[in-house]
Amino acid sequence: RYVRQLQRLQLLFSPTAADARGARQFVEEVALDFARQHPDVVLYVSPRPGPAPLLLAEYLNGTVREELIASKTSEEIAQLATKLAGQSGLDIIRIRKPFHTDNPSVQGQWHPLTNKPSALTVRGPRLQPQ
Amino acid sequence: MVLLSAPLWLRSRLTDRFWRVQEVLKYARHFRGRKNRCYKLAVRSVQRAFVKSTKARREKKRFLRALWITRIEAASLEHGLKYPAFISNLLKSQVELNRKMIADLAIYEPKTFKSLAALAQRRRQEGFLAALGDGKEPEGIFSRIVHHY
Numbered sequence: 001r002y003v004r005q006l007q008r009l010q011l012l013f014s015p016t017a018a019d020a021r022g023a024r025q026f027v028e029e030v031a032l033d034f035a036r037q038h039p040d041v042v043l044y045v046s047p048r049p050g051p052a053p054l055l056l057a058e059y060l061n062g063t064v065r066e067e068l069i070a071s072k073t074s075e076e077i078a079q080l081a082t083k084l085a086g087q088s089g090l091d092i093i094r095i096r097k098p099f100h101t102d103n104p105s106v107q108g109q110w111h112p113l114t115n116k117p118s119a120l121t122v123r124g125p126r127l128q129p130q
Numbered sequence: 131m132v133l134l135s136a137p138l139w140l141r142s143r144l145t146d147r148f149w150r151v152q153e154v155l156k157y158a159r160h161f162r163g164r165k166n167r168c169y170k171l172a173v174r175s176v177q178r179a180f181v182k183s184t185k186a187r188r189e190k191k192r193f194l195r196a197l198w199i200t201r202i203e204a205a206s207l208e209h210g211l212k213y214p215a216f217i218s219n220l221l222k223s224q225v226e227l228n229r230k231m232i233a234d235l236a237i238y239e240p241k242t243f244k245s246l247a248a249l250a251q252r253r254r255q256e257g258f259l260a261a262l263g264d265g266k267e268p269e270g271i272f273s274r275i276v277h278h279y
Contacts (some may be wrong), residue, residue, distance in 0.1 A: 105238040114240045115208045 005060050005088040008042040009081060013053035019070035020053040026074035034078060038085050055080060059089025198229040205236035209247035211254075219250035222257070223272055 013023035158172040203213035256270025
């Protein structure tokens with residue numbers, strides 16, 4: 001069953017600044033629909049007198065992503081929010097290999113004594129002098 | 131009235147020079163010497179580094195293939211077979227494993243690799259018998275070809 005990795009979305013914006021116009025429009029029009037479409041994400045809307053409007057996304061593995069939404073239209077903010085809702089909290093860096101195993105070797109990894117006769121490593125029962 | 135060009139006394143100054151410089155320097159941080167600190171030297175080094183990394187993607191394939199071949203050669207020599215004999219006999223027995231997989235098997239699955247070497251050796255013997263024996267002995271078992279149509 002699908003578990004959404006996005007825990008909460010915090011929308012921080014100022015009620016009077018000019019660049020938060022898109023954020024205010026988003027809150028008035030689109031935020032309710034977004035919250036209904038994504039019932040497992042908690043949406044916090046907090047107007048504060050701070051500098052720039054921010055969209056904070058917190059994921060289940062603890063990563064917090066901040067996105068600036070200054071001078072963005074409410075559709076762009078909605079697109080951003082849906083994109084963040086579909087991501088997991090892993091860092092967005094280059095994946096070195098598309099595969100990973102915890103047990104790479106089933107038969108035992110090769111070491112320099114694998115194909116040598118076992119008389120070199122095994123000490124047999126000590127023969128009594130006869 | 132609309133002014134089509136700005137007056138001469140109006141200046142626009144560059145305010146994010148710091149960030150434009152940092153965009154280049156962040157790729158030079160692990161370099162040696164003043165190239166990792168001074169912008170003028172870093173620009174040249176970063177440009178060359180990017181060009182080299184682009185061109186090296188083609189060489190990487192060649193390099194890795196040579197590495198796998200070296201490893202397979204070492205592993206098959208432990209079992210008494212040389213690399214050309216091993217690979218050609220594996221192909222004749224319709225085992226279509228590429229060098230990457232055979233190298234990984236040789237490292238992580240030594241018993242499987244031993245059985246592959248034994249298979250190649252058996253096919254080699256059957257090939258010698260077929261070439262030198264001239265039809266009187268029955269055909270080899272591992273020389274039979276399976277058609278997958």
